[in-house]
Amino acid sequence: HAECLPSSQSGQYICDVSPLVLPLLSLSLSTLNMSIVLVALISASIIYALLKFYRFTAKFPPGPFPLPFLGNLHQVDFGPRQFSLFAKKFSGLYTVFVPIPMLEITDYALIKEAFIDHGEDYVERNQLPVLDDILTYCKNGGVINSSGDNWREQRRAALSILRDFGMGRNVMEEKVQRSIEQYLCNLRAQEGKASINMRWPIQIMVANIINEVLFGYLYTVDDCDGLVKFVEQFDDLLQGIASSALLPLATVFPFIRRIPILGYYAVQKHADKMRKVYQYVIDNMDRAMKTYDPEAEPTNFVHAYTQRMSGNSYLDRDNLIQTCTDFFSAGQETTSTTLRWAMLFLAENQPQQDRLREEIHRVIGKERLPAMTDKHNMLYTQATLHEIQRLANILRYNVFRKTHKSTELAGHTIPENMSIHADIHYVMWNDRHFVNPKEYRPERYISEDGASLRKDLVDRTIPFSIGKRSCAGEGLARVELFLALTATIQHYRILPVPGHTIDLTQQPLFIGGPIDQELRVVPV
Numbered sequence: 374h375a376e377c378l379p380s381s382q383s384g385q386y387i388c389d390v391s392p393l394v395l396p397l398l399s400l401s402l403s404t405l406n407m408s409i410v411l412v413a414l415i416s417a418s419i420i421y422a423l424l425k426f427y428r429f430t431a432k433f434p435p436g437p438f439p440l441p442f443l444g445n446l447h448q449v450d451f452g453p454r455q456f457s458l459f460a461k462k463f464s465g466l467y468t469v470f471v472p473i474p475m476l477e478i479t480d481y482a483l484i485k486e487a488f489i490d491h492g493e494d495y496v497e498r499n500q501l502p503v504l505d506d507i508l509t510y511c512k513n514g515g516v517i518n519s520s521g522d523n524w525r526e527q528r529r530a531a532l533s534i535l536r537d538f539g540m541g542r543n544v545m546e547e548k549v550q551r552s553i554e555q556y557l558c559n560l561r562a563q564e565g566k567a568s569i570n571m572r573w574p575i576q577i578m579v580a581n582i583i584n585e586v587l588f589g590y591l592y593t594v595d596d597c598d599g600l601v602k603f604v605e606q607f608d609d610l611l612q613g614i615a616s617s618a619l620l621p622l623a624t625v626f627p628f629i630r631r632i633p634i635l636g637y638y639a640v641q642k643h644a645d646k647m648r649k650v651y652q653y654v655i656d657n658m659d660r661a662m663k664t665y666d667p668e669a670e671p672t673n674f675v676h677a678y679t680q681r682m683s684g685n686s687y688l689d690r691d692n693l694i695q696t697c698t699d700f701f702s703a704g705q706e707t708t709s710t711t712l713r714w715a716m717l718f719l720a721e722n723q724p725q726q727d728r729l730r731e732e733i734h735r736v737i738g739k740e741r742l743p744a745m746t747d748k749h750n751m752l753y754t755q756a757t758l759h760e761i762q763r764l765a766n767i768l769r770y771n772v773f774r775k776t777h778k779s780t781e782l783a784g785h786t787i788p789e790n791m792s793i794h795a796d797i798h799y800v801m802w803n804d805r806h807f808v809n810p811k812e813y814r815p816e817r818y819i820s821e822d823g824a825s826l827r828k829d830l831v832d833r834t835i836p837f838s839i840g841k842r843s844c845a846g847e848g849l850a851r852v853e854l855f856l857a858l859t860a861t862i863q864h865y866r867i868l869p870v871p872g873h874t875i876d877l878t879q880q881p882l883f884i885g886g887p888i889d890q891e892l893r894v895v896p897v
């Protein structure tokens with residue numbers, strides 16, 4: 374049907390197609406063109422976004438290859454495998470995108486370089502909005518999760534009050550000894566039983582120490598319902614957080630917490646449990662305040678802090694609630710979990726237990742309570758404590774830090790505001806200095822001369838972390854661990870229940886405790 378005609382403008386021949394076909398053809402041509410343009414635009418945008426993403430990731434120290442949007446989320450699981458998954462491939466430090474960039478440090482020398490040599494650069498906490506929703510009573514309050522001037526003031530005030538109460542001196546030691554006497558009474562009352570669960574005697578002994586310091590009173594074994602409830606609620610919270618599939622998702626995509634129902638299960642459910650934990654602390658504070666006298670010498674932390682409020686604008690009731698909660702939860706679950714591990718390691722390793730008891734009886738005898746002055750005469754006991762803390766390795770994640778300015782580590786630039794995870798857990802179970810690290814062998818810490826500890830191993834045993842933000846309760850914890858361990862082994866032989874083996878599986882929780890199990894506790 375087409376007729377060739379000269380073109381009116383150019384004189385060239387054009388094809389005259391049917392008036393219906395021409396518009397259709399031009400339409401499909403323009404649709405095709407549009408599609409090509411669209412595909413080209415989309416491709417260009419994708420390439421641009423990819424270039425931008427990989428230019429962004431190149432700013433950080435190298436690590437496992439991140440996927441756009443997901444980062445390394447598909448490789449890291451927030452459970453037992455943790456972030457150290459790539460430690461063997463990247464020696465010492467690497468970036469994991471979860472999907473925000475996080476620096477994982479798995480080498481002791483690098484943790485030391487960062488937290489000691491450049492301590493100020495890594496002093497801030499990484500406050501994730503979702504975890505803040507759950508864990509904090511007031512924004513940037515207390516000691517564990519705060520940053521900046523408020524952290525400095527809260528930590529300084531808390532440590533100064535604890536020093537006034539004798540932390541690092543005999544007064545605190547006497548408090549610990551009082552609680553240990555009660556604990557030994559408790560064990561004595563259970564003598565003759567075929568087996569006992571040492572969890573509650575240990576938990577009450579440790580909780581009583583911090584309880585007396587903070588609120589000024591002691592629990593008795595027959596009257597500790599409040600404490601048992603607190604511990605159960607706290608355990609329930611930790612268990613809920615560890616087993617939640619939605620919470621890590623909400624941490625990465627915080628908008629989830631605003632979605633009805635989903636937000637409740639992801640965040641609010643845990644926040645409600647944490648409120649109950651706070652209520653315990655508030656009730657105890659209110660009880661302590663009934664005997665408060667602004668003129669009198671303070672006898673507990675709540676009184677001392679309240680007296681200091683008038684001269685310091687950073688000290689207020691909200692921060693007091695948060696600080697007491699920080700010290701109460703950090704101060705009892707950690708030490709008691711370590712001591713529970715100690716009992717299991719010693720039950721499993723009888724020759725090492727005998728050697729420990731021999732030193733205790735030789736230096737302290739069988740009658741009097743152990744004292745801190747005994748410690749420097751007890752090399753094997755010191756080695757035992759290091760080995761217990763190293764092998765128990767209870768904090769599966771160290772508390773996260775953040776750079777507050779751009780800095781350098783091992784020749785890499787570490788940008789400002791980067792999340793930092795110093796993996797003390799990985800160091801204590803993997804550093805090559807610890808030969809056969811999963812074996813319980815306190816002897817490893819003793820030098821060839823048999824008269825001193827091996828400094829290279831002691832340095833790498835870092836359960837309290839290191840640097841300006843290291844554990845604020847380390848001094849108290851070391852007193853508790855030494856006095857409680859020696860008093861127990863001085864009086865009792867710890868054995869497995871006949872017919873049962875000791876289960877040393879670590880629970881995959883933030884505080885990696887052992888499985889609850891019974892032991893035979895025989896007087897010596």
Ligand code: HEM
Pocket residue numbers: 516517518528583699700703704705707708711767768771772773836837838839841842843844845846847849850
């Ligand atoms: C065996 C027992 C304990 C272990 C293994 C332990 C471990 C730790 C670790 C690893 C940190 C984080 C440090 C960092 O960010 O680098 C920490 C912080 C903290 N611990 Fe402990 N801790 C123990 C006992 C205690 C006790 C008894 C108390 C209180 C009396 C306590 C109070 C604190 C506080 C308040 C912080 C926060 C410090 C800050 O952010 O400035 N801890 N602890």
